[in-house]
Amino acid sequence: MAHVVKFDRTGGPEVLELRETETGEPGPGELRIRVDAIGLNRAEVMFREGAYFYPPRCPSGLGYEAAGVVEAVGDGVTGFAVGDHVSVLPAFLQTEYGTYGDHILIPAAATVHRPPDLAPEKAAAVWMAYLTAYGALVEDGHLRPGDHVLITAASGSVGLAAIQTARRIGAVPVATTRTPDKKERLLAAGAAHVIVTDEEDLPGRVKEITDGRGVRTAFDPVAGPGVETLADAIGPGGHLIVYGALDTRPTPLPRATEFPALSTRTYAVFEITSDPGRLARGVAFVDAGLATGSVTPTLDRTFELKDIADAHRYMEGNSQVGKIVVTVPH
Incomplete structure (x- = not known):
């Protein structure tokens, strides 16, 4: 039994x-x-x-x-x-x-x-964490070496996997956390920068980190009205990827009249796991990381x-x- x-x-x-x-x-x-x-x-x-x-x-x-x-x-x-x-x-x-x-x-x-x-x-x-990060940051191919990626709610397993994944492809992970309690642990986990959103202006701090350019990608599990603040931190031609709904309020589409041109999309790990070809690539990427130690949950x-x-x-x-x-x- x-x-x-x-x-x-x-x-x-x-x-x-x-x-x-x-x-x-x-x-x-x-x-x-x-x-x-x-x-x-x-x-x-x-x-x-x-x-x-x-x-x-x-x-x-x-x-x-x-x-x-x-x-x-x-x-x-x-x-x-x-x-x-x-x-x-x-x-x-x-x-x-x-x-x-x-x-x-x-x-x-x-x-x-x-x-x-x-x-x-x-x-x-x-697998949930690293395949989620792989599909959003690697499979689509829009995040490049040297690009900054904003990772919100970064202390979760997917956020930490996204930090490691960004590092693997040469991108610069910028993590957020609401309070300062987790800041040092996120830096130790590989974040290049940590923004404490209860204490710092997120778009302003991002502009400082990126010399005014904004991030290439924002990777967000929260959704809700806060995506408008994230959009203000994304550079022209960048990407807003929403992969969760921790905030159950309606999520607005950032208005083109208020922000530089950017692409917005929702994303779920099932895009990867339901497609045998994409899943095989994701498994190969994660397995290689496990073998080299660059994937360390x-x-x-x-x-x-x-x-x-x-x-x-x-x-x-x-x-x-x-x-x-x-x-x-x-």
Whole structure:
């Protein structure tokens, strides 16, 4: 029997329950994985709350990332064998599969091999963050060596991955944080500059950093009215990429009469994970970083699976720098 996290209604962390269930055998195209660690994402909090871009079907599981070992291989699956060390990618809907459990069924297409010497806690902290940063900053090819990139809410796992990704391609990462508490940690993580938005004028500080040019790209998970401030920090011909909705208020389109010409777009990691060719390129980029040490996920805190509600509460507190990981003792 497996232990899997489920919820019967949307709401706060208290709706999450660890239940005993029968996992069963993998179907065609599936793997059964013994989970050792689970990476938490803001998307799962929003899904649990009913605020995600698709609703849960209760009773629902949840979770996009995990690291573990293959226990069984379904029909038609090639390239995987029992005993393989693997990581799970965010390449499915949480209404179809989930990773919050000690034994799970997952599509083989959403699974990659991981180095056996990479600890499961680290392996569970890689793929959502680094594929998100890869797709936005590398795959489109508009960010060039020497360009400045503004990374907002930079202390999250995606923000930290974006800092490392910008460094890998020779760009200059400019991080933001609301309060000074995280400034030194962001500088230590590789940010060339950190702007404390509760204390500093963001567009003005960006103009100082860039000698008046503005950044080439702003990479933002917040959305809401604040995008107008970001737009004022972007140079002519630059890019505003919004990849989240932490601010649930309407997000205005920056007006051409008030800002230099810029491109705005929304972005989600599923642009990468739903396209086999783009996903293969993203996996190759991240794997190369893991091999050289330029991809080094930052872990903030770990919880055990039985404490999953506390892990969600901690994420909602917004005090973390890096990834929150849930470990699964066996």
